[in-house]
Amino acid sequence: MPPKFGTSGLRGLVTELTPDLVASYVRAFVAACPQGSAVHVGWDLRPSSPAIAEVVLQTVQDCGLTAVRCGTVPTPALALAAMNAGCGAVMITGSHIPADRNGLKFYVPSGEVSKEDETQILAALDALPSLPERQGKLEDHPTCAADYVARYTAAFGDQALAGMRIGVYQHSSVARDIMVAVVQGCGGTPVPLAWSDTFIPVDTEAVDPETRSQLAAWCAEHELDALISTDGDADRPMLADASGAIVPGDVLGPLTARALGADVLCTPVSSNSMIGQMACFATIKRTRIGSPFVIAAMEDLLDENADTRVAGYEANGGFLLGFAAEAPAGPLAPLMTRDCLLPVLAPLAAARAAGQSIAEAAAALPPCFTAADRLQGIEQDRSGPFLAQLKQDAAARAAFFDSMPAEQDTDHTDGLRVTFEGGAVVHLRPSGNAPEFRCYTEAATPQAAQDLLHTHLGALRNRLG
Structure with missing residues (x-):
C-alpha cells in the first residue's frame, strides 16, 4: 500500500x-x-x-x-x-x-x-x-520532554499517587523514561519492566493474549496497584488494574473527563455507549474515528461557546483536553491533541482520593462493556468491497451475522456498526492508516463482548483471509 x-x-x-x-x-x-x-x-x-x-x-x-x-x-x-x-x-x-x-x-x-x-x-x-x-x-x-513531565507533576502534585506501586511496561515506548519520572514525581513507586532494544508494535486497543497474561504475572510478582504503558509514540495509554486486567480506553476517557470536571464529550462512534447513562455529561457528540474528527467537533462547540468544558477521547484511550481544568494540585491548560499521561494519571489519582482501586472505580460505571481487535495484513482492496456489500445488502448482513438476534439499527458514520435486539453491537471498519480490519463489540457483560469479538473475528478471517 x-x-x-x-x-x-x-x-x-x-x-x-x-x-x-x-x-x-x-x-x-x-x-x-x-x-x-x-x-x-x-x-x-x-x-x-x-x-x-x-x-x-x-x-x-x-x-x-x-x-x-x-x-x-x-x-x-x-x-x-x-x-x-x-x-x-x-x-x-x-x-x-x-x-x-x-x-x-x-x-x-x-x-x-x-x-x-x-x-x-x-x-x-x-x-x-x-x-x-x-x-x-x-x-x-x-527541555521538550522535561516540560511535558512538569505539566503533569505540577498539576497533580507529589501526593497524587502516594503509596501506590505502579508497574511501567517500558518496551520501546518513546515515553518509557517519562512514565517512570511522572509516577515518581506524583508520589508513586514506579516499577520499570521489560525495556526493549527492539521496536515492539504495541496496540493499546488490541492487546494480544500473551501480553495480557504477562501483565497479570507482573502485577502478581511485583504486588502492583496498577500497571501503565503506551503505544510507540505515546499518544495512546494502556492501564491495567492490580490483577493485570486492562481498563479499556473508552472507560479511561469518561473517568478522566469526570475527574477534571468536563460536562461535554466528543468521542467516536466506536466508544462505549455507557456515557449516555452518566448524568455528569450534559452533551455527547459522536464522530468518525480519528482524532481530527474529534478535534473538529470540539472546535465547533468551542466556537459556539468559548467557556464550554469540553473533552474528547478515543476508544484507544487517547485523551484531548479542550478547557482549562483544575487538577488536584493546580491548573491544567488545554491540550487538544491525543495524550497518554492524562488518562492514566487522572483516573488513578481520583480513585486513590476516593479510597478506591482503579478496578473499583471502573466497576462503578454503568454496566456496558466493549472489546476490540483487528486482523492484520488486510488491504482495503479486499475489505472495501466486502464492507460495501454488507452496508448495502440486508440479506448479506443477515448471512454474515447469522449467530445474532434480529438487526435493530445500522450506523454508517464510520464503517458499519450494527445494533441487534437486546442491545449487543458489532462494529466493522477498515483501518485508515494500515492494512488492518478492525472489529469492535459491545455487550452487557465483559465475557459477552469478548465472545462476540471472537465469533466475528473468526467470521472475518474466513471471508477476508
Missing part, C-alpha cells in the same frame, strides 16, 4: 518513504499550512525514524524556516512544545504499527492538522513552490 493520509497523518512502508517523498510532503506542508516562525521535529524509537527525521529537519531549513530538533519525545510532548511556541511540528512515527512501516504527523500552531489541511497539503504536492535561496537555522529544544 503506497504512503497515504489516514486518521493519523501519512503512513507507509519504510521502503516507500523515500527521502524525496518525505521532503515533498514536508515542502507541501510548509506551503499549505501556517507554521509560525519554526517547525518542531520529534521522532519515535523505531529504527527508521532518525534518518527520516534528518530529512525533515533539512527540508524545513531548505524552506527557509528554523527547524527545532526535539529528539525522541512523545507526540503529545512535541505538540505541547510547538503549540506553546506558536509553531508547526512534524512527528516521525508509525505509532502502533510494525517497524517496517513509519509515517509523519503534522501540526499547525493551533494543533493537529485538520482534514481540510490534509486536502491542501495533497494539492500542494502537485505544485510545489520553488525553494528560497535563504536557508533556515537549526536549533535544539533540550
Whole structure:
C-alpha cells in the first residue's frame, strides 16, 4: 500500500518513504499550512525514524524556516512544545504499527492538522513552490520532554499517587523514561519492566493474549496497584488494574473527563455507549474515528461557546483536553491533541482520593462493556468491497451475522456498526492508516463482548483471509 493520509497523518512502508517523498510532503506542508516562525521535529524509537527525521529537519531549513530538533519525545510532548511556541511540528512515527512501516504527523500552531489541511497539503504536492535561496537555522529544544513531565507533576502534585506501586511496561515506548519520572514525581513507586532494544508494535486497543497474561504475572510478582504503558509514540495509554486486567480506553476517557470536571464529550462512534447513562455529561457528540474528527467537533462547540468544558477521547484511550481544568494540585491548560499521561494519571489519582482501586472505580460505571481487535495484513482492496456489500445488502448482513438476534439499527458514520435486539453491537471498519480490519463489540457483560469479538473475528478471517 503506497504512503497515504489516514486518521493519523501519512503512513507507509519504510521502503516507500523515500527521502524525496518525505521532503515533498514536508515542502507541501510548509506551503499549505501556517507554521509560525519554526517547525518542531520529534521522532519515535523505531529504527527508521532518525534518518527520516534528518530529512525533515533539512527540508524545513531548505524552506527557509528554523527547524527545532526535539529528539525522541512523545507526540503529545512535541505538540505541547510547538503549540506553546506558536509553531508547526512534524512527528516521525508509525505509532502502533510494525517497524517496517513509519509515517509523519503534522501540526499547525493551533494543533493537529485538520482534514481540510490534509486536502491542501495533497494539492500542494502537485505544485510545489520553488525553494528560497535563504536557508533556515537549526536549533535544539533540550527541555521538550522535561516540560511535558512538569505539566503533569505540577498539576497533580507529589501526593497524587502516594503509596501506590505502579508497574511501567517500558518496551520501546518513546515515553518509557517519562512514565517512570511522572509516577515518581506524583508520589508513586514506579516499577520499570521489560525495556526493549527492539521496536515492539504495541496496540493499546488490541492487546494480544500473551501480553495480557504477562501483565497479570507482573502485577502478581511485583504486588502492583496498577500497571501503565503506551503505544510507540505515546499518544495512546494502556492501564491495567492490580490483577493485570486492562481498563479499556473508552472507560479511561469518561473517568478522566469526570475527574477534571468536563460536562461535554466528543468521542467516536466506536466508544462505549455507557456515557449516555452518566448524568455528569450534559452533551455527547459522536464522530468518525480519528482524532481530527474529534478535534473538529470540539472546535465547533468551542466556537459556539468559548467557556464550554469540553473533552474528547478515543476508544484507544487517547485523551484531548479542550478547557482549562483544575487538577488536584493546580491548573491544567488545554491540550487538544491525543495524550497518554492524562488518562492514566487522572483516573488513578481520583480513585486513590476516593479510597478506591482503579478496578473499583471502573466497576462503578454503568454496566456496558466493549472489546476490540483487528486482523492484520488486510488491504482495503479486499475489505472495501466486502464492507460495501454488507452496508448495502440486508440479506448479506443477515448471512454474515447469522449467530445474532434480529438487526435493530445500522450506523454508517464510520464503517458499519450494527445494533441487534437486546442491545449487543458489532462494529466493522477498515483501518485508515494500515492494512488492518478492525472489529469492535459491545455487550452487557465483559465475557459477552469478548465472545462476540471472537465469533466475528473468526467470521472475518474466513471471508477476508
